[in-house]
Amino acid sequence: GENVEQHPSTLSVQEGDSAVIKCTYSDSASNYFPWYKQELGKGPQLIIDIRSNVGEKKDQRIAVTLNKTAKHFSLHITETQPEDSAVYFCAASIGSSYKLIFGSGTRLLVRP
Amino acid sequence: DAGVIQSPRHEVTEMGQEVTLRCKPISGHNSLFWYRQTMMRGLELLIYFNNNVPIDDSGMPEDRFSAKMPNASFSTLKIQPSEPRDSAVYFCASSREPDSQETQYFGPGTRLLVL
Numbered sequence: 303g304e305n306v307e308q309h310p311s312t313l314s315v316q317e318g319d320s321a322v323i324k325c326t327y328s329d330s331a332s333n334y335f336p337w338y339k340q341e342l343g344k345g346p347q348l349i350i351d352i353r354s355n356v357g358e359k360k361d362q363r364i365a366v367t368l369n370k371t372a373k374h375f376s377l378h379i380t381e382t383q384p385e386d387s388a389v390y391f392c393a394a395s396i397g398s399s400y401k402l403i404f405g406s407g408t409r410l411l412v413r414p
Numbered sequence: 415d416a417g418v419i420q421s422p423r424h425e426v427t428e429m430g431q432e433v434t435l436r437c438k439p440i441s442g443h444n445s446l447f448w449y450r451q452t453m454m455r456g457l458e459l460l461i462y463f464n465n466n467v468p469i470d471d472s473g474m475p476e477d478r479f480s481a482k483m484p485n486a487s488f489s490t491l492k493i494q495p496s497e498p499r500d501s502a503v504y505f506c507a508s509s510r511e512p513d514s515q516e517t518q519y520f521g522p523g524t525r526l527l528v529l
Contacts (some may be wrong), residue, residue, distance in 0.1 A: 334515040345418070400514060402459070
């Protein structure tokens, strides 16, 4: 079945450094790739997404890249701040549907 | 605007008891999702409603689980009877358009513990 693998499971960076989280997916027909941030005690919140017709998307300090050939996509956070500390989930659509397969999550800790 | 509202936020019950989780989606949203989050299995889609109609319940683990959406403003997920392995955080999410890749807005979740 469809699968999304996410690495690393935990990531600790110094404030101001960059953080990179990587995901690979199995369904070559996937065309939508959102990233969610989940803070303690809260539900996941969308922070950025990318569609298969785009290779890169940026929103202030956050960027996502997509390599359709290799079937992997990455989240880049620059100039990290303590408030970036959270669990981040990648997801890939099943084909072109609304259904999402989520990665296992990355716990990011930004040290002040 | 209020986001997705879920109640209760925490539920502790004993094995065999009935559990009902409630969700109010964002006003105007036509799609509603119920997810379950556990350490072992991560975030899994249980059921999807489109304009109050259940479209895909392939993720519902077994007959002990049922979900309803009597109107556009309310949905329930019921577990009867509950078992310890049902312990998890249950999220409700809604999106504006049905059958599309619109952003899914998650509620705060209900943390369920079955003893």
